[in-house]
Amino acid sequence: MSEYVFSPYVIPFTAGLIFVIIATFYFWIKALKQLDPEETRKVKENLFSLRIVPILFSWVKEVFLESLLHRKIFRQNFLLGLMHMLIAFGWFIAIFAEHIRLWVYTLNPIEPIYFPIFLFDFLRPVGAESAVGMSPAPMLFEMTTFMMVFIFLHDFFMTMILTGKALSIVKKYKPGLFGMTGGVKHNQYDKLIVMLLMLLFIPRMFAVGCSVYNYGDAMVVVNGISPSVYAFLSYNFGQVLGGLGLASYESVFWWIYSFCIGAFFVALPFTRYMHIPTEPLFIFLRKCGVSTGKKYTGFSELEVLSCPRCGICFDRCQLNTTPGMDVEVQPIYMLEGVRDKEPDEEKVFKCLLCERCEATCPVDIDISNIRITQREKFNENKFKKDTNRYDYLDDAGYRSNGGNADVVYFAGCMTHRTPGTKKAMNALLNKAGVKYMNLDAEDSVCCGQPLIVDGFRDEAQKLISENTKRIKDSGAKILVTSCPVCYNSFRKEYDLDGVEVMHHTQYLKKMVDEGKLNVKKTGKKVVFHDPCELGRIGGEYEAPRDLLKKAGTLIEPDDIKDDGLCCGGSLANTKLTNSEERAVAGDALNRLLAKKPDILITACPLCKKTLEKVSDNKVEIMDISEFLLE
Amino acid sequence: MTIDVSKWPFGVNQDNQVDFDEADKSLAMAVKAKDPTLKLCMGCGTCSAGCTAGALTDFNIRQMFLLLNRGRNDEVAEKINNCMLCGKCILGCPRGVNTRNVILTIREVLEK
Numbered sequence: 001m002s003e004y005v006f007s008p009y010v011i012p013f014t015a016g017l018i019f020v021i022i023a024t025f026y027f028w029i030k031a032l033k034q035l036d037p038e039e040t041r042k043v044k045e046n047l048f049s050l051r052i053v054p055i056l057f058s059w060v061k062e063v064f065l066e067s068l069l070h071r072k073i074f075r076q077n078f079l080l081g082l083m084h085m086l087i088a089f090g091w092f093i094a095i096f097a098e099h100i101r102l103w104v105y106t107l108n109p110i111e112p113i114y115f116p117i118f119l120f121d122f123l124r125p126v127g128a129e130s131a132v133g134m135s136p137a138p139m140l141f142e143m144t145t146f147m148m149v150f151i152f153l154h155d156f157f158m159t160m161i162l163t164g165k166a167l168s169i170v171k172k173y174k175p176g177l178f179g180m181t182g183g184v185k186h187n188q189y190d191k192l193i194v195m196l197l198m199l200l201f202i203p204r205m206f207a208v209g210c211s212v213y214n215y216g217d218a219m220v221v222v223n224g225i226s227p228s229v230y231a232f233l234s235y236n237f238g239q240v241l242g243g244l245g246l247a248s249y250e251s252v253f254w255w256i257y258s259f260c261i262g263a264f265f266v267a268l269p270f271t272r273y274m275h276i277p278t279e280p281l282f283i284f285l286r287k288c289g290v291s292t293g294k295k296y297t298g299f300s301e302l303e304v305l306s307c308p309r310c311g312i313c314f315d316r317c318q319l320n321t322t323p324g325m326d327v328e329v330q331p332i333y334m335l336e337g338v339r340d341k342e343p344d345e346e347k348v349f350k351c352l353l354c355e356r357c358e359a360t361c362p363v364d365i366d367i368s369n370i371r372i373t374q375r376e377k378f379n380e381n382k383f384k385k386d387t388n389r390y391d392y393l394d395d396a397g398y399r400s401n402g403g404n405a406d407v408v409y410f411a412g413c414m415t416h417r418t419p420g421t422k423k424a425m426n427a428l429l430n431k432a433g434v435k436y437m438n439l440d441a442e443d444s445v446c447c448g449q450p451l452i453v454d455g456f457r458d459e460a461q462k463l464i465s466e467n468t469k470r471i472k473d474s475g476a477k478i479l480v481t482s483c484p485v486c487y488n489s490f491r492k493e494y495d496l497d498g499v500e501v502m503h504h505t506q507y508l509k510k511m512v513d514e515g516k517l518n519v520k521k522t523g524k525k526v527v528f529h530d531p532c533e534l535g536r537i538g539g540e541y542e543a544p545r546d547l548l549k550k551a552g553t554l555i556e557p558d559d560i561k562d563d564g565l566c567c568g569g570s571l572a573n574t575k576l577t578n579s580e581e582r583a584v585a586g587d588a589l590n591r592l593l594a595k596k597p598d599i600l601i602t603a604c605p606l607c608k609k610t611l612e613k614v615s616d617n618k619v620e621i622m623d624i625s626e627f628l629l630e
Numbered sequence: 631m632t633i634d635v636s637k638w639p640f641g642v643n644q645d646n647q648v649d650f651d652e653a654d655k656s657l658a659m660a661v662k663a664k665d666p667t668l669k670l671c672m673g674c675g676t677c678s679a680g681c682t683a684g685a686l687t688d689f690n691i692r693q694m695f696l697l698l699n700r701g702r703n704d705e706v707a708e709k710i711n712n713c714m715l716c717g718k719c720i721l722g723c724p725r726g727v728n729t730r731n732v733i734l735t736i737r738e739v740l741e742k
Contacts, residue, residue, distance in 0.1 A: 194652035227711035382738050396686045413716040446716035571717045609721050
């Protein structure tokens with residue numbers, strides 16, 4: 001075909017599409033350039049080897065399951081997932097189906113990019129030659145079974161999208177049905193683009209309806225199926241429009257539609273919908289093994305752009321859900337500031353880093369790591385960097401034990417404030433006959449994690465090297481700690497050369513499994529509170545539960561494991577006021593005690609202390625080691 | 631026999647005198663403006679009793695706050711960075727002073 005069918009109304013759409021493609025490449029290339037050399041190496045290594053095959057396979061799988069079907073949102077709430085799936089998958093498959101229809105018709109894969117979008121006008125059934133303002137005349141097709149099926153599919157997918165849109169209107173007024181509170185405040189650009197997305201399918205339906213009406217008798221009965229059945233949406237809607245005398249305005253509707261979709265594309269890079277073009281690249285890089293770790297790189301930039309501001313994190317955050325609290329620091333707001341290059345100090349710092357948001361983020365953004373890198377940036381401007389500040393540790397006079405321990409027990413600073421745990425652990429270790437030593441009984445050094453989560457990773461290095469020296473000096477192969485904060489610190493920040501890091505729940509379970517410790521069953525009803533640092537961040541849910549099932553009757557409250565509540569005492573926060581912390585703790589305690597247990601058990605000294613402060617002696621709060629010792 | 635006070639498990643301060651008319655309280659005022667919880671401090675010393683850094687050096691949060699209130703800012707600046715931010719102090723504080731944030735605020739204000 002030498003000459004392409006063209007009509008001036010395709011210009012706004014085409015211009016918008018070209019703009020969004022250029023913008024996408026701009027953001028992609030900018031992000032890829034900012035990748036860390038290490039990350040670039042990882043990507044290249046994977047790209048030019050056979051490993052690329054499974055990576056591509058899992059990439060396609062994840063893009064299909066998450067970006068189109070929205071599987072993770074389905075897990076959150078069926079209606080919410082359905083809404084997202086209908087719009088995203090419906091739209092994608094509708095465009096795809098129109099492409100197939102065109103390709104099969106022309107047998108030419110290279111067609112103008114505007115063609116499939118306006119296919120109903122450009123590709124007309126034989127007998128409906130007259131189209132308005134089009135040069136040359138539209139292409140014609142025989143009304144075959146194939147064409148019928150594709151017209152049906154178009155109507156079917158359009159119905160999906162419109163149902164999704166209808167659901168989104170319901171969601172606006174009844175967010176509860178979708179498992180949301182609906183309290184998210186979007187900025188003006190986001191509101192605009194939602195309106196455009198809402199609007200653009202309406203003129204499309206008008207335009208398609210008018211086209212189909214104007215086909216007139218060319219819409220023939222195929223295989224005994226009448227057009228009112230196979231084109232159940234466009235034909236019947238066209239009849240309504242024709243009845244109203246609107247069919248002669250067909251080109252006007254095409255113009256409006258083209259403008260809407262063009263405006264949508266132009267607005268897209270400035271709004272949350274930028275997640276649509278960045279997510280595929282983000283998922284690909286993640287499949288290559290890249291993630292946001294200790295530095296803010298081009299990958300983090302992609303993660304920030306991939307945040308769709310869906311608001312799921314907002315409804316999970318205890319700073320929002322705790323009655324009477326209205327602190328707007330959720331990732332949805334924090335990442336928006338990072339994206340616009342003007343992060344807000346309060347939003348970055350006022351957070352417990354409990355990772356409740358991260359556990360349900362449908363895009364799997366490394367929210368906490370991004371937050372920590374942002375904290376580091378703020379601290380760089382606020383504080384004079386002083387990496388020598390802990391040089392006094394060199395003179396601390398640590399005395400070696402001779403390196404003959406099998407197990408080294410690091411209670412942790414927080415455990416020193418709940419000495420019951422420390423005593424119980426010592427008693428249990430003695431009972432089990434373990435050859436162990438207390439690493440921090442005196443002259444203890446902090447593990448460094450509180451500094452790291454508050455954005456002082458450089459300054460924490462001295463603490464890390466001092467503790468590493470002491471741990472290696474002990475000669476032990478297992479490091480047991482009672483504080484989940486230390487547990488994560490040792491696992492993630494330390495290089496311990498094969499010393500196994502265990503939380504005391506894991507170690508006690510090991511002792512019980514090996515028969516070194518006996519646990520007596522008591523009839524007490526206990527509830528286990530998942531500490532954030534042990535559960536979501538450390539990934540240990542089962543060890544404490546196994547122990548408690550052996551020692552008592554474990555009842556599970558509503559919020560367990562990934563949904564576990566934060567006690568509010570987190571060391572990652574310095575900005576929350578005392579009363580706000582107590583409000584979070586009080587709410588968490590009430591929800592934990594809903595099933596009236598005899599004892600509330602936790603495995604984190606910080607949680608224990610924080611919950612004790614608000615418990616008013618309503619319930620006994622114990623560390624798991626104290627309970628087992630009883 | 632002379633008594634060597636440096637072997638005692640607690641410090642003994644030199645005699646000193648504070649002239650509140652001349653003391654530079656700008657730092658204390660700035661810190662309290664940024665984190666008002668410091669005003670709640672009653673100087674009980676629970677924070678200092680368990681302090682991780684305090685066990686290794688002569689760093690003492692309670693003393694830090696006293697020095698701050700008395701305008702002895704140089705001494706504050708000299709010692710404030712000994713803190714490891716571990717948070718033991720905040721668990722013990724009976725008055726709800728956000729000690730970790732106060733320490734950071736002092737550092738921040740000193741920088742300006």
